[in-house]
Amino acid sequence: MVVVDPKITAETERLLIRPLAMADAEDIVLMRRDPEVMKHTPLLPSDDVEKSKAWIQGCFDRDNCWNFVIELLHSAPDAAAAPRVIGLIGAVRAPEVGYMLNTGYWGRAMLRRL
Numbered sequence: 001m002v003v004v005d006p007k008i009t010a011e012t013e014r015l016l017i018r019p020l021a022m023a024d025a026e027d028i029v030l031m032r033r034d035p036e037v038m039k040h041t042p043l044l045p046s047d048d049v050e051k052s053k054a055w056i057q058g059c060f061d062r063d064n065c066w067n068f069v070i071e072l073l074h075s076a077p078d079a080a081a082a083p084r085v086i087g088l089i090g091a092v093r094a095p096e097v098g099y100m101l102n103t104g105y106w107g108r109a110m111l112r113r114l
Contacts, residue, residue: 007019008068011073013073014072014073014110015070015071015072015073015110016070016071016073017068017069017070017071017089018068018069018071019067019068019069020056020059020067020068020069020088020090021056021069022053022056022057024056024069024084024085025049025052025053025056026049026052027069027084027085027086028052028055028056028069028085028088029046029047029048029049029052030102031087031088031100031101031102031103032045032046032047032051032052032055033045033046033047034102034103036103037100037101037102037103038100041098041100043055059090064091065090065091066090066091067088067089067090067091068088068089068090069085069087069088070085070086070087070088070089070099070101070110070111071084071085071086072084072085072086072105086101086102086104086105086110087099087100087101087102087105087110087111088100099111
């Protein structure tokens, strides 16, 4: 079994990787409502914040689910007009690792910085 410290954080010049929190639900909806982001997941697009909260709670309730948010730091040049959380990375079924990124950050080498 893969063991991941659920409280681990990592920081780059522009990004913070930190544990998923219920307060992230509204930023997560910005990704989950986009069909392009969701097309490679088993979930349908949804702009329902309550569904995102239920998904987050489901992550908290499972022992084998490790999810972290990709947060754009306020010091980043493009942070002023951005959502705080711009992506997710994690393992729902270890050892599979998945990620999703707000389409506003596609093609900008954001994940390369991790």
